[in-house]
Amino acid sequence: QKEVEQDPGPLSVPEGAIVSLNCTYSNSAFQYFMWYRQYSRKGPELLMYTYSSGNKEDGRFTAQVDKSSKYISLFIRDSQPSDSATYLCAMSRSGGSNYKLTFGKGTLLTVNP
């Protein structure tokens, strides 16, 4: 079993829809959870950074972590065409060890105007 599983999609939604992106993981030692957005021909850009369980909101984006289920989600409200990108989840046991970051393979999202 892969440490981090992420549905690759592709996911296509109309503008204004609520988008739900998800990752599951197997390593219960993961404590730090991140979501990155990667536009075509660009590097990943950090969207959300959370520690342990709970919710975190930033504008139209909400990250949820359920450690009991080993499941994390990213919700995008009122999705825009500019949200069209690949979304990567990532997680780590330590907050200061990028070499221990484990990434999902990414979900390709297209928001249609």
Added chain:
Amino acid sequence: KAGVTQTPRYLIKTRGQQVTLSCSPISGHRSVSWYQQTPGQGLQFLFEYFSETQRNKGNFPGRFSGRQFSNSRSEMNVSTLELGDSALYLCASSLLQGARLDEQYFGPGTRLTVT
């Protein structure tokens, strides 16, 4: 403030050749990490350099190597290229080694195609 820059952006090489990729971190950043991104394996950590020394290494063969210069710029070298080395190579910089994960910034990547 300029972001992380990587050169070249695109590269086509033949099996058996070697390649050198370059990364210039954000001004003032001293830690540079390299990642390989492929559709099959996703994003995987290659190595991290800080103060011209390799600090951490991922699970890649010895054909993958790197170095860092005194101005914090870093190069990555892949020798005896294989078809499976075709990937997007990403560089990320942070102020210090072991910086918080939310203080790491990625460059645009170098797309390497091996034929």
